[in-house]
Amino acid sequence: MSEYQMNEKHAGMALDRGVQGVLGQPISRIDGLAKVTGTATYGLEHRIDNLAYGVAITAPIGKGRVTAIDTEAARRMPGVIDIIAGEASIPRETPVFGQKSAHGYDGKVESYGEIVGVAIADCFEAARAAAMAVVVTCVAEPGRFDIRDGEADAESPPEGALLPDTVIGDIDKAMGEAEVTLDVTYTTPPQVHAAMEPHGTIASWEGDRLTIRAPVQIVGGAIPVIAATLGIVAENIRVLTPYIGGGFGGKTMSADIILAAVAAKRTGRTVKVPLSRQQIFHVTYGRSDTIQRVRLGADRAGKLSAVGQDSLVGQKAGASQFFEPVALGAVALYAGANRSFTTRTAQVNLTARGPVRAPGEAVGMIGMECAMDEMAAKLGLDPIAFRKANEPEVDPSTGSPFSSRRLIECYDEGARRFGWADRRKRREGDWLIGHGMATASRVNFLAKSAARVRLGADGRALIETDMTDLGTGTYTILAQVAGESLGLPIGSVDVHLGDSDFPTGAGSGGSFGAASSASSVALACEDVVVELARRMGADPADMTLKDGHAISGNRRVSLAELVGGSPIEGMGTIQPGSTGQAFSQSTHGAHFAEIGVNAVTGEIRVRRMLAVFDCGRVLNHKTARSQAIGGMIWGIGYALHEHAVVDTRTGAYVNRDLAEYHVPTNADVPQIEAYFVEEIDRHANPVGAKGLGEAGISGAAAVVANAIHDACGVRVRDFPITADKLLEGLPPV
Incomplete structure (x- = not known):
């Protein structure tokens, strides 16, 4: 296992000695054909028997309290299985960074469109109709709907914040003494996530084990939140997210995951909960003005x-x-x-x-x-x-x-x-x-990231990590890194992503995904190269890997021959260290x-x-x-x-x-x-x-x-x- 912490300048590895010539090349996405032919299966597209549908029920005020939720008419509607409303298991909002789990429903409303329940039915249309038929009665209170309303008691960044306040010298004095000055105010408005693929989840239970199919950018970050919110152990949760139709930070975790899990547990059915575009605006986080x-x-x-x-x-x-x-x-x-x-x-x-x-x-x-x-x-x-x-x-x-x-x-x-x-x-x-x-x-x-690379008897390499691809090209660049490191053409590298059963990758976010996950793959390949060199009887630095062959001295041996009946597996882990500071x-x-x-x-x-x-x-x-x-x-x-x-x-x-x-x-x-x-x-x-x-x-x-x-x-x-x-x-x- 290759583990590396960035504590110094990295001196290079097999990736840098590679002569395959695939790294950096403008290679078309290896997952492109699946996407343009419709065979790439996104979160809400999985075909599952006996599927039920859930639609979120939301509050119609921006600040106040829910005083009553009338579900009787909705329960009598055709195809309705159950209405879950006004219970502590319902997430009040989308968990976001810095928050351990979703707030449970407590009757309070702190923003328009907060989720108060879910309607479950045999088809989507029936679930939507039932959700609309639920009457949510509220008492509205005055709210702060403009950041200027809260300016008087605005707070400075908390300790340990990503961007602490930085004040050096005396800017007021410097402005007074400067020959030319500018003092202007710029404003930007609230902005929302609007990825092509909407948020949505399919959840199913097998005993105590929960399987989530949803667009989740950072699998390793979502599982602890799901576990804490539902009160289950993280080891009993599997997240599958092989393809994501755009995320941009908005699909790290969303309320539909918890709604689907709660509904599936209650009904004993697999439940699909999509969020409408209008709901996405109000229950998934956006950018502040x-x-x-x-x-x-x-x-x-x-x-x-x-x-x-x-x-x-x-x-x-x-x-x-x-x-x-x-x-x-x-x-x-x-x-x-x-x-x-x-x-x-x-x-x-x-x-x-x-x-x-x-x-x-x-x-x-x-x-x-x-x-x-x-x-x-x-x-x-x-x-x-x-x-x-x-x-x-x-x-x-x-x-x-x-x-x-x-x-x-x-x-x-x-x-x-x-x-x-x-x-x-x-x-x-x-x-x-x-x-x-x-x-x-x-x-x-740089984010902590792990990946497994296995070189098989057929001379093909397999990459496994729960790293995700938002449409950014992760499948392809990881194949290029492995291909360059192991001397394999792109067609001889298979990449499996977005499964929490795989090693925990960096996930996609903060522009750290490509470099972090590629580094973990390169380190895993380093393990494979060392073992290939041992079987070749060569020093890794003196061995050339190209076109599926190892070359050292006057010998040229196929990787398949070197592997034989004993596949070679490497694990690579990268994490931040002192270099980042x-x-x-x-x-x-x-x-x-x-x-x-x-x-x-x-x-x-x-x-x-x-x-x-x-x-x-x-x-x-x-x-x-x-x-x-x-x-x-x-x-x-x-x-x-x-x-x-x-x-x-x-x-x-x-x-x-x-x-x-x-x-x-x-x-x-x-x-x-x-x-x-x-x-x-x-x-x-x-x-x-x-x-x-x-x-x-x-x-x-x-x-x-x-x-x-x-x-x-x-x-x-x-x-x-x-x-x-x-x-x-x-x-x-």
């Missing part, structure tokens, strides 16, 4: 002496210690002796807040990167030149060295490819054309955009987007590019579309479906280009990769906003940027 005060102070040459980003965010009362870490991307980004990065959390009666793609950076980089653009204009400097002038040599908030940082090259390569030096504002009829740039910064994490680790990048603004209507069109990223080793150029482009498209949505509008009378989202919660469509998205400046980061993990999935969205909304300002001269600080906000500032035609 933010109010960000950004302060910058500099001399006339552009050297920053003051950098501040102080924010107010929201969280549901008692839901979790999680808060939106707004300054996570900015805290180590630019030099400046006097620094203030603080967050205060207001308690509100809205859906619990939790991780949404790039928590912190996705919205925090809006405020910081737009403010940097504003400051560059006040100084009369090119936006890239201003950023380069404040490039730090070490982490400016901790003094730690960077594990790797090629941000300057991202600026230069992006500017070259985009034609930044040749850009010019212009008008084409009614269209005002402008250009912008912004920095991407996403903190890099000793080095400042982030993925960086540079965004560029060309925008058209209609001078008459205020309509906005994104015409070009291009970005260059520094993400360490690129494991697969095709899946990496897809991840980057996906994040950039989401950034367009954050800049121009996404806004979960709260009815401040009830706490309900008034646009709780994809017809009115606007996201970018094909008509909104131009051809997007994504490139990489590649450097293996030996301090990050054994494979040298840094997280990319969330870096694409970091700074992407800001580049759109900066290009809009360049086009028409209007600076909108209240996101999203919509035509009405632009028209207020556009001069008459």
Whole structure:
């Protein structure tokens, strides 16, 4: 068994000696055929005999107490099996990070749409009708439905928080002494998870053993929550999640899992509980709205002496210690002796807040990167030149060295490819054309991860880990890592994921999944290579593995022959160590955009987007590019579309479906280009990769906003940027 803790720079392994030539290549997804032919089975698609259906019953108020639940009419409806309502076994809300288990139902309502029960029937239509027939009587109380309502008693981050307050020097004094200053406030709205695949669970019991089929991003994190909530031992729970149709942080755990498990236990049937899109908006966590005060102070040459980003965010009362870490991307980004990065959390009666793609950076980089653009204009400097002038040599908030940082090259390569030096504002009829740039910064994490690799008598390798694939390409990159390490073509590597009976992987989240799980697979392959070398009678460092053969000296032997009747198994485990604290680790990048603004209507069109990223080793150029482009498209949505509008009378989202919660469509998205400046980061993990999935969205909304300002001269600080906000500032035609 290979166990490795990141306590020093990793010196390399069989992966780095590999000559198969598959690692990094733009190989198409090995699970792609199953997905396009419909044979990839997602959580709610499993065909099971004698299946019953459950539909959640929810509260119709945002704050108050349930006084009565009338189920009589619903119970008499055709096909209804049971109604479970108003019981302690019903989860009140979705568990989120920092919370051990779901709160049981206690009659209190702390946000609109909280679950109070489940209707179970022989078919989905009957269950839905029964759920709608249940009468939930409530007494409403005044609630806090805006983070400003809770600002007076907002709290600072708890001890041990992911992003503690960072205050260095005296920013107020520095701002007073600076030759040029900027003090502005940016706001972003509440945003929700809207993955293509909705949340839903199929649960079944065999005696005391529970099997869950559901989209769960981090299997090892969900099982303890399920066990604590249901009062059973974790060893009796099996989670199956081989395919997930998008997660973005929202499918770490959800209330439908507990509802299905409770209903299945009560009825003795396998029960499927899907959540409707409207329910997903209210019972799965979303992203908090933010109010960000950004302060910058500099001399006339552009050297920053003051950098501040102080924010107010929201969280549901008692839901979790999680808060939106707004300054996570900015805290180590630019030099400046006097620094203030603080967050205060207001308690509100809205859906619990939790991780949404790039928590912190996705919205925090809006405020910081737009403010940097504003400051560059006040100084009369090119936006890239201003950023380069404040490039730090070490982490400016901790003094730690960077594990790797090629941000300057991202600026230069992006500017070259985009034609930044040749850009010019212009008008084409009614269209005002402008250009912008912004920095991407996403903190890099390593998570504990384990994987098993077995080389069989047929010369094929099998990878087993409960790591998940959200559509990001995990199946493929793990096959590439094993193929490169063992000298096998991709077609000779099988990958089995998403089963809790397998070794516990990192799971998908925080952009740590690919690097962490790939490292554990590489370490497991190292065990296999050592045993192959022993059977070959060679030193592992002197043995070459290629095309299913081992080569050493003048011998070339097939792996199948070396394995014979004794399959070789390796186990690899990676976990964070002191290196994570000793080095400042982030993925960086540079965004560029060309925008058209209609001078008459205020309509906005994104015409070009291009970005260059520094993400360490690129494991697969095709899946990496897809991840980057996906994040950039989401950034367009954050800049121009996404806004979960709260009815401040009830706490309900008034646009709780994809017809009115606007996201970018094909008509909104131009051809997007994504490139990489590649450097293996030996301090990050054994494979040298840094997280990319969330870096694409970091700074992407800001580049759109900066290009809009360049086009028409209007600076909108209240996101999203919509035509009405632009028209207020556009001069008459």
